[in-house]
Amino acid sequence: MGHHPSADEDFHRLIDSIYESALDVTAMPAALGLFSSYTDTDSPHYLVWDKLSGQARLGVTPHGCFSAQGTHVPEGLHALANLPARTLAVAHAGDGEDEAPWRAPAHGADLEQGIRLLDTAEVCVLMGGTSRDGRQGAGFGGTDASACRSRRLARVLPHWARAARMQQRNFELSxxxxxxLAGLDSLDFGVMVLQADMRVRYANIWAEALVQADSQLALENGVLTAHDPNLHVTLHKLLERAMHPRSGEAAAGSWMHITSGGQPVPIIVLPLVARQPVEGPWQLPFAMVLMGNSESRSVLDTSVLTSLFGLSRKESIVAIRLAAGETLNEIAEREFISPHTVRVHIRDILRKTGTHRQSELVRLLHLLPGVALERAGTPRGGRASI
Structure with missing residues (x-):
C-alpha cells in the first residue's frame, strides 16, 4: 500500500513552499495550491497592491503569476484590493513555530474578506479565498471541519505574513x-569589482568591452587574467595594496596600461568598503577597478578644468598631459617651457584641485566627466563642486 502523507507532513511541505516563494516568485502558484489543499480553501489569491500608483505590482493564483508590467492582472485580484481587508493580529503567544500567534477567525471569515499580511506606506499585501462549505478535504470531516480549518489557517497565515515581509525586502533590494547597476552602465569608463584572487564579482558594459577589445586581458570563468606576466603582477599588487594597505600608505594605486591596440588606458584600483559591512563568513575584501575610456577622455578640454577648478589655460594643458601619462620633461618639450616652469604649474594645479600628489591629481582627472561644463551653463572661470 502506498504511503499517505500525514497532516504534519503536509504542513511542513507547505511551509517550505511558502518561504521558497518569498525568494522565487515563480514558486508562489505551487505554494497557493498546497495552501488550498491544506486549509480547504477555494481560489486562494495573493496580491501585492501599490498604494501610490493604485495598481497591482503582483497578483498570484494557483494558475500563475500576473504583474502590472507583464500579463494583465485578473479583475478578481483587483477586486481583492477593494475589500475591507483585516489586519493579521499578532499576539506572540509563544516562541514555537507550531504555536499560533494569531486569533483564528470563525470558519475563515477573515480569509474570505481578505487578510492584510503586510501594510506599509507604499504597498499592501493581501490574501483572500473562500471556504469549501459542505465539502471535505484532507484532514477535514464531520462537524469538526470548521474548527479544523480555523486551526490550520491560524497555523499557516503567520508564515505567509513573515514570507511577505521577506519578499518585499527582497523586491526593494533587487x-x-x-x-x-543601470547607473554604472551609463558611465563612460569601465568599473569592475574584484576579489583578491582576481575573481570578478561585477563588471559594467564599458569594462567588459575594454577587456574584450584587448588581447592582453581576458575574463576566463569569471576571473580577470592578464596574458602579460608583468601586467598580471602589477594588477595583483594593486589589488593587494587596495585591500590591505600598509601603515602610512594610501589604500589605492594606479597604472597606465597600454592596450594591444596601442591605446593608453589608466587603471585605478580603490578599496571598496560597504557602509554597513556584512558580518560573518561571507565577508570578503573587495576592490573597485576603474578602467579609463581613452576615447571619451579625448573630449576633456581646458574649459572643463577652468570651469571646475579655475585653472589657467596653460595649467589645464599641463594637467591634461599629466593625465595622458606624459612625463615632466615631455610636457616641457611639447609646450616649449622649462621643466622648472612645469613644476610651478603642477604645484599650482595641486593647490587649486585640492590634491597633494601627482598620483591623486591623475586619479581625479581620470574620473572627470568628458563634457565641457562651460557649454552646459557653468560660467567661465567659475568654480563648481564635484
Missing amino acids: GLAALG
Missing part, C-alpha cells in the same frame, strides 16, 4: 541593485 530594485535598488538594478538601479545601481
Whole structure:
C-alpha cells in the first residue's frame, strides 16, 4: 500500500513552499495550491497592491503569476484590493513555530474578506479565498471541519505574513541593485569589482568591452587574467595594496596600461568598503577597478578644468598631459617651457584641485566627466563642486 502523507507532513511541505516563494516568485502558484489543499480553501489569491500608483505590482493564483508590467492582472485580484481587508493580529503567544500567534477567525471569515499580511506606506499585501462549505478535504470531516480549518489557517497565515515581509525586502533590494547597476552602465569608463584572487564579482558594459577589445586581458570563468606576466603582477599588487594597505600608505594605486591596440588606458584600483559591512563568513575584501575610456577622455578640454577648478589655460594643458601619462620633461618639450616652469604649474594645479600628489591629481582627472561644463551653463572661470 502506498504511503499517505500525514497532516504534519503536509504542513511542513507547505511551509517550505511558502518561504521558497518569498525568494522565487515563480514558486508562489505551487505554494497557493498546497495552501488550498491544506486549509480547504477555494481560489486562494495573493496580491501585492501599490498604494501610490493604485495598481497591482503582483497578483498570484494557483494558475500563475500576473504583474502590472507583464500579463494583465485578473479583475478578481483587483477586486481583492477593494475589500475591507483585516489586519493579521499578532499576539506572540509563544516562541514555537507550531504555536499560533494569531486569533483564528470563525470558519475563515477573515480569509474570505481578505487578510492584510503586510501594510506599509507604499504597498499592501493581501490574501483572500473562500471556504469549501459542505465539502471535505484532507484532514477535514464531520462537524469538526470548521474548527479544523480555523486551526490550520491560524497555523499557516503567520508564515505567509513573515514570507511577505521577506519578499518585499527582497523586491526593494533587487530594485535598488538594478538601479545601481543601470547607473554604472551609463558611465563612460569601465568599473569592475574584484576579489583578491582576481575573481570578478561585477563588471559594467564599458569594462567588459575594454577587456574584450584587448588581447592582453581576458575574463576566463569569471576571473580577470592578464596574458602579460608583468601586467598580471602589477594588477595583483594593486589589488593587494587596495585591500590591505600598509601603515602610512594610501589604500589605492594606479597604472597606465597600454592596450594591444596601442591605446593608453589608466587603471585605478580603490578599496571598496560597504557602509554597513556584512558580518560573518561571507565577508570578503573587495576592490573597485576603474578602467579609463581613452576615447571619451579625448573630449576633456581646458574649459572643463577652468570651469571646475579655475585653472589657467596653460595649467589645464599641463594637467591634461599629466593625465595622458606624459612625463615632466615631455610636457616641457611639447609646450616649449622649462621643466622648472612645469613644476610651478603642477604645484599650482595641486593647490587649486585640492590634491597633494601627482598620483591623486591623475586619479581625479581620470574620473572627470568628458563634457565641457562651460557649454552646459557653468560660467567661465567659475568654480563648481564635484
